Amino acid sequence: MRQIDNALEKIMPELLNLESFRFRISEISTMTGVSTRQLRYWEQKGYIHPMTRTDQQKARMYDFHTFVAVRIMKVFLDEGYRLPSAAEKMTSFLADINVFRDFVKQAFRGIEIVDGQPAVDMGSFDKAGKQILYGINDNGHIRYIVKDKKKDQQ
DNA sequence: GTTCTGACA
DNA sequence: TGTCAGCA
The missing domain is CATH 1.10.1660.10 (Multidrug-efflux Transporter Regulator; Chain: A; Domain 2)
Structure with a gap:
């Protein structure tokens, strides 16, 4: 593998x-x-x-x-x-x-598993750069999720 | 076998 | 634009 x-x-x-x-x-x-x-x-x-x-x-x-x-x-x-x-x-x-x-x-930073689903990492968007915006395709329904940046990502 | 240019319809 | 000829 x-x-x-x-x-x-x-x-x-x-x-x-x-x-x-x-x-x-x-x-x-x-x-x-x-x-x-x-x-x-x-x-x-x-x-x-x-x-x-x-x-x-x-x-x-x-x-x-x-x-x-x-x-x-x-x-x-x-x-x-x-x-x-x-x-x-x-x-x-x-x-x-x-x-x-x-x-x-x-904008594309990679794919990560968020909430058990593959999500597009679109990078941080807040001024402090402490949060990351993810996009998830839920069977054709697009939704966005904001997550705090992990320590090792900063 | 494929592509090219030129020519005629 | 299709098609065919005569080459390369």
Whole structure:
């Protein structure tokens, strides 16, 4: 069991590092429901950009960010927006996602068991820094708990 | 087998 | 935007 924990510890950062993901055009197409023809056209229009590659290969490579962008565009297109509008909405949507991601990245301190349930440690929020705010997902019902910081945490 | 560009519908 | 040709 201990060995498994060590292995997980080793690979978790890698699994969470979405930015290292690389996709070929057919993969992006399958994952998003957008045809390869469309992907090349959107690129020509400047809505998406394949990664600039250092080697001599011609085949396009996409990063995770582009996958998200394409997927979002697809959603807006399915809602009836035209390409230029969908691209515009995708851009601002991406900006909102970044705000959210930065917030979570900053606020998330880990998972702890509180009241017998896994709780998200969101750090201290009082000026003195003596209390910690926990968030618990109770079958879809979110509730918050404030606990005094343990001695060894200070 | 896959991707690329260009072209036609 | 789909599809096909002719390459690499």
